[in-house]
Amino acid sequence: PITTFTSINSSSWRRRRKRKEPSTQLHVSAVSYQDFIHFALNETKTHTTLLVPSPLQDKYNALIANDGKTELQMLSYQAPKIRLLRSMNIQSELMQVFDFAVFPNPEFDLPIFCANFFTTANKNIIVLDLNPLHDVISQRDYKDKYYKNLMPLGLKYAKLLPWGGKLTSESIKFFSPIVIWAKFTSSQDKNDALYSAFMEYYKAWLVLMDQSIEEKDVSQIKRNCEAQHRYLTWRAEKDPGHGVLKKLIGETLAKDLLRNFLFSGIDELGSKKFLDYFPEYCCEDGAINEKRSIVGKSFESRPWNSSGEFVGNNSEAN
Numbered sequence: 268p269i270t271t272f273t274s275i276n277s278s279s280w281r282r283r284r285k286r287k288e289p290s291t292q293l294h295v296s297a298v299s300y301q302d303f304i305h306f307a308l309n310e311t312k313t314h315t316t317l318l319v320p321s322p323l324q325d326k327y328n329a330l331i332a333n334d335g336k337t338e339l340q341m342l343s344y345q346a347p348k349i350r351l352l353r354s355m356n357i358q359s360e361l362m363q364v365f366d367f368a369v370f371p372n373p374e375f376d377l378p379i380f381c382a383n384f385f386t387t388a389n390k391n392i393i394v395l396d397l398n399p400l401h402d403v404i405s406q407r408d409y410k411d412k413y414y415k416n417l418m419p420l421g422l423k424y425a426k427l428l429p430w431g432g433k434l435t436s437e438s439i440k441f442f443s444p445i446v447i448w449a450k451f452t453s454s455q456d457k458n459d460a461l462y463s464a465f466m467e468y469y470k471a472w473l474v475l476m477d478q479s480i481e482e483k484d485v486s487q488i489k490r491n492c493e494a495q496h497r498y499l500t501w502r503a504e505k506d507p508g509h510g511v512l513k514k515l516i517g518e519t520l521a522k523d524l525l526r527n528f529l530f531s532g533i534d535e536l537g538s539k540k541f542l543d544y545f546p547e548y549c550c551e552d553g554a555i556n557e558k559r560s561i562v563g564k565s566f567e568s569r570p571w572n573s574s575g576e577f578v579g580n581n582s583e584a585n
């Protein structure tokens with residue numbers, strides 16, 4: 268079947284959701300990620316009156332997957348300090364996905380807000396973080412600037428939503444000391460904890476945005492650009508959601524969505540390629556290794572201690 272970017276207006280989206288039989292929707296509908304994006308947009312508007320739709324909104328709005336049933340909804344905005352705020356909600360009878368990110372303008376060294384929630388009837392895979400723009404393991408200044416005051420918040424939710432176990436080792440460099448990485452079966456308590464974690468993390472990010480001061484030094488702006496470009500390049504190539512997206516909408520559309528919507532900026536913020544940033548993924552024939560990880564999985568337990576020091580891999584021997 269030919270899939271095109273089709274418009275579904277939001278009222279028909281809502282009607283359709285309401286009509287679904289509760290009996291077939293038990294766990295998946297226990298959480299509605301529509302509420303998360305509405306919260307985030309309303310909250311953003313209380314911090315900036317200048318939030319406007321992104322030029323991407325015209326092309327990326329709603330899409331029906333190849334199964335004829337699964338719906339993908341995309342929203343995108345920009346604001347003076349925000350290069351791109353975008354969300355993607357995927358909704359079917361079997362799963363709900365929420366992929367929400369806020370990318371600052373390169374004049375600001377703000378973290379990248381990142382919420383990635385994948386939910387099926389019996390499992391949730393959760394990443395919630397203020398992804399650091401710069402390396403927080405080697406750059407103490409940057410870590411202290413943004414995360415020192417947020418450690419109590421991180422600790423509170425790390426308790427409610429415990430560490431999800433081993434993950435792709437390469438990913439850890441993109442995470443902060445307050446990252447929530449969790450896997451759990453749905454329950455009212457967990458769903459509530461996730462919603463309140465999302466709200467508190469997002470409010471914390473908005474406060475950082477309020478406080479941030481525009482960088483004037485050209486070399487610092489360039490450094491921010493490159494750091495964000497490296498992040499986008501990593502995620503557009505290696506994000507764990509790729510498989511699901513390819514299955515839903517086919518490889519061509521999935522790639523377009525990844526490069527031009529979810530991780531838009533790859534063609535504007537820099538010119539380096541994936542292998543320039545991550546040469547360890549280079550195959551003998553010069554192609555990018557298809558594996559998600561070269562190093563393998565590690566970090567069985569949380570690799571930061573309660574003061575936000577990286578304690579690394581010492582549990583890997585388990």
Ligand code: BLA
Pocket residue numbers: 357364365366381383384385392394398433434435436437438441442502506507508509511512559564
């Ligand atoms: C699994 N998603 C994961 C995992 C992580 C993330 C760490 C565990 C597997 C692993 O170790 O790689 C998320 N990884 C991230 C994030 C960053 C990162 C946010 O490096 C940021 C730097 N997930 C999505 C979307 C879908 C999705 C949009 O964000 C589906 C459309 C699905 N994530 C998904 C699935 C799994 C997963 C199906 C389990 C499959 C797997 O482990 O490969």
